[in-house]
Amino acid sequence: MKKIFCLLLIVMCLVFSGCSDKPYAIAKEYISLMWDVDYRDFSPEETTAFAKAHYTEAFLADYLYDVEYASGELENKSTKLISHIGDFKDLGCETELLDDLEYTVQKLSAVLYIESYKPEDPEMSFFEEGKRFDLLFSVYFLREDGKLKIESYGFEPIGEEFLPAGEKERLTADEQAELFAAAKNYLFTRNDIKEFDADEQWKYYSENCTEEFLTRDEISPEYLLSFGEEIGEYDVSVEVLSYNIIVGEQKQSHFDGETAGFYYWAELDYTIGISAEDAYFLEKNMQPEQEIKEKLYFIKENGHFYVRAAEYL
Incomplete structure (x- = not known):
């Protein structure tokens, strides 16, 4: 047996x-x-x-x-x-x-x-x-x-x-801290909105994002004015409730649908809270609290990190 x-x-x-x-x-x-x-x-x-x-x-x-x-x-x-x-x-x-x-x-x-x-x-x-x-x-x-x-x-x-x-050069600790700050600036500019100011928003985008990013995401002064009117109509405010940011030491390859390249990157994992009239949530099919994961790709020119692309994960 x-x-x-x-x-x-x-x-x-x-x-x-x-x-x-x-x-x-x-x-x-x-x-x-x-x-x-x-x-x-x-x-x-x-x-x-x-x-x-x-x-x-x-x-x-x-x-x-x-x-x-x-x-x-x-x-x-x-x-x-x-x-x-x-x-x-x-x-x-x-x-x-x-x-x-x-x-x-x-x-x-x-x-x-x-x-x-x-x-x-x-x-x-x-x-x-x-x-x-x-x-x-x-x-x-x-x-x-x-x-x-x-x-x-x-x-x-x-x-x-x-x-x-x-493309193998590694970021120093100071450069990684700068990249972290650039990613955090992006996160809070776009997602922590108490009083929307189209001019302030455009100032951020024009100074911190590449033309390729603005074109692909269709961000312009006209769009921001229209967006500001929309959220003003529904009395929308947005707050970042929690977040975690991971930045890479080296570049990664990324294809945005049109061009491929090697970019520095940051991964964002965050939760936002939205306050608005009920009609806004119905129209957008959204919940008052959203958990979001996003990956940003940056180029570095003249010592400054610029957002080149972004994608939701």
């Missing part, structure tokens, strides 16, 4: 563990092939043999369509890449459902050292020659013919933003 129970336990462990095929060893070998590179003697043969053994049918077809590109040979030789990867750590695996497909995702971290790297535009590359990078890898497996096969992978840096070298 004990033997039967033990066998059942083993079967259950294999069924419920997404890592029953030990994908860590496969993932580690895969990452090593892709990142332990010397362009001077690089050949795709070993990578191709690995791909035939461990890629899904679809991923292998993509690989074989252009081996020079998919194996990294083209990139490695064009950038004169010599890199070394090690200090691997198994961070476990998890199951993810994507597009109705169940993936086993193996997580592992490693340390990459770039000995030689000559990209066409070094300022636009995250990796830099002579530096070490702590990386988190996610290798995605699908089950084919009873075995886990690699379908794709991704990576991200640990402890820093994924930025081009030319």
